[in-house]
Amino acid sequence: MPQQSPDRRTTDRRAPECRAPDPRGPDRRTTTRPTTVLTVTADSLVAADFAPRRKAPGPSRKSGAANSYRRLFTIPGALAFTIGNLIARLPMGMFSISAVIMIAGARDSYALAGAVTATGLAATAVVAPWTARLVDRYGQARIAVPATAIAALGSLALLLCVRYGAPDWTLFAAYAATATTPNTGGMSRARWAHLLKGDPAGLHTANSFEQAADELCFMLGPVLAAFLCGTFFPEAGTLVGVVLLLTGVLLFASQRTTEPPVRGRPRTAAASPLRAPGMPPLLIGFLATGAVFGSMEVVTIAFADAQGHRSAAGVIIALQAAGSCAAGLLYGALKPPGPAQRRYPWTLAAMALLMSGPLLAATLTGSLLVLAGALLVAGMATAPTMVTAMTLIQHRTPEGRLNEGMTLAVTGLLGGIACGSAAGGWVAERVSAAAGYGIPVAAATAALLIALATARPAVR
Numbered sequence: 001m002p003q004q005s006p007d008r009r010t011t012d013r014r015a016p017e018c019r020a021p022d023p024r025g026p027d028r029r030t031t032t033r034p035t036t037v038l039t040v041t042a043d044s045l046v047a048a049d050f051a052p053r054r055k056a057p058g059p060s061r062k063s064g065a066a067n068s069y070r071r072l073f074t075i076p077g078a079l080a081f082t083i084g085n086l087i088a089r090l091p092m093g094m095f096s097i098s099a100v101i102m103i104a105g106a107r108d109s110y111a112l113a114g115a116v117t118a119t120g121l122a123a124t125a126v127v128a129p130w131t132a133r134l135v136d137r138y139g140q141a142r143i144a145v146p147a148t149a150i151a152a153l154g155s156l157a158l159l160l161c162v163r164y165g166a167p168d169w170t171l172f173a174a175y176a177a178t179a180t181t182p183n184t185g186g187m188s189r190a191r192w193a194h195l196l197k198g199d200p201a202g203l204h205t206a207n208s209f210e211q212a213a214d215e216l217c218f219m220l221g222p223v224l225a226a227f228l229c230g231t232f233f234p235e236a237g238t239l240v241g242v243v244l245l246l247t248g249v250l251l252f253a254s255q256r257t258t259e260p261p262v263r264g265r266p267r268t269a270a271a272s273p274l275r276a277p278g279m280p281p282l283l284i285g286f287l288a289t290g291a292v293f294g295s296m297e298v299v300t301i302a303f304a305d306a307q308g309h310r311s312a313a314g315v316i317i318a319l320q321a322a323g324s325c326a327a328g329l330l331y332g333a334l335k336p337p338g339p340a341q342r343r344y345p346w347t348l349a350a351m352a353l354l355m356s357g358p359l360l361a362a363t364l365t366g367s368l369l370v371l372a373g374a375l376l377v378a379g380m381a382t383a384p385t386m387v388t389a390m391t392l393i394q395h396r397t398p399e400g401r402l403n404e405g406m407t408l409a410v411t412g413l414l415g416g417i418a419c420g421s422a423a424g425g426w427v428a429e430r431v432s433a434a435a436g437y438g439i440p441v442a443a444a445t446a447a448l449l450i451a452l453a454t455a456r457p458a459v460r
Contacts, residue, residue, distance in 0.1 A: 096117045097226060131147050286389065286416065295423055352444035
């Protein structure tokens with residue numbers, strides 16, 4: 001038999017005894033089975049350890065999704081500024097309907113009430129980006145508090161003008177002053193972006209929570225305003241809204257430890273979010289998405305009125321917001337893979353597809369019950385779309401201009417809501433209420449085509 005080559009020869013030496021440290025003391029050790037093997041080759045010494053391994057502690061996947069939102073509020077100061085922000089955000093859904101009820105009841109003119117609120121919307125589109133630019137330059141607390149005080153005075157002035165029969169032009173001037181109301185949702189998102197910098201998964205969850213909060217306030221605000229104005233007196237909704245707004249903003253602004261740092265005056269005009277790469281088509285997409293929301297609300301009211309159940313329109317619209325709220329929370333917990341740029345067209349495609357449900361329900365069945373179910377399902381596509389779009393806004397906005405960038409997105413939404421309301425009302429009146437549901441489908445499709453035509457290389 002040929003001898004084994006010396007460089008391939010191995011010897012096996014087992015450690016005679018391996019003792020594990022005994023936590024009870026050195027004198028109470030117990031002998032364990034050998035777990036270490038020493039193997040000598042021609043040029044090395046190899047030690048193999050066969051001791052049992054323990055799995056390193058860490059969160060499981062099952063608990064990860066459930067704790068996603070809980071982890072957000074373990075950040076010091078996060079819970080406090082979120083509570084203040086929610087209190088301040090609730091009146092955003094109260095002021096317009098309170099103004100309509102108050103003005104229409106006192107002047108017996110829905111046309112005047114609608115014109116006044118439309119003027120406030122137009123003023124907001126002009127003033128809000130300017131207010132957000134000041135917030136970025138001088139800080140949230142320094143600008144948000146006086147801006148809120150001016151807006152509160154405008155709401156109180158409107159109330160007094162209506163109450164004491166002032167000329168109609170004073171109503172327009174007073175309500176226009178409310179345009180200085182700061183974008184509290186945008187400021188909250190800016191805080192999350194600052195606190196979760198370098199943590200895209202956490203920021204995705206935070207953006208989803210903020211979108212769900214928007215939908216929740218959209219549901220509760222009009223209901224609370226209508227209850228207060230109908231149960232107590234027509235000015236009650238405006239008064240409570242002013243108190244909530246001031247209280248919430250003061251509480252939010254007092255949380256200075258979570259406030260993003262001030263960047264100061266930008267040195268070049270190129271820092272404007274409007275000139276940032278990829279921002280203009282994204283803002284146009286917000287305009288189209290706003291048209292979905294505005295047309296859906298008006299057409300639903302017209303359809304319910306045509307069916308003889310106009311009072312049910314509020315509940316049906318709230319179902320759409322409820323579906324969006326639930327989908328937003330679920331979307332935040334799931335953390336879908338891939339960059340936001342790649343997900344955005346898919347969310348728009350889902351929204352365009354699901355928006356066809358109300359059109360089919362109204363056209364083929366004419367049933368409010370079926371329509372309510374279709375709106376609930378359709379609403380589930382809006383929150384993921386808005387969350388993804390807001391994430392892209394955060395990625396594309398130049399550093400130090402985040403509040404301005406997100407306020408521009410909100411301004412685009414408001415402009416789209418106004419255009420969608422006008423288009424939906426025109427179709428509902430000239431053609432039919434059921435045909436009006438074609439406007440949201442067309443608007444969502446337009447947003448999808450814009451996204452596809454202006455697609456950029458995906459970045460995380």
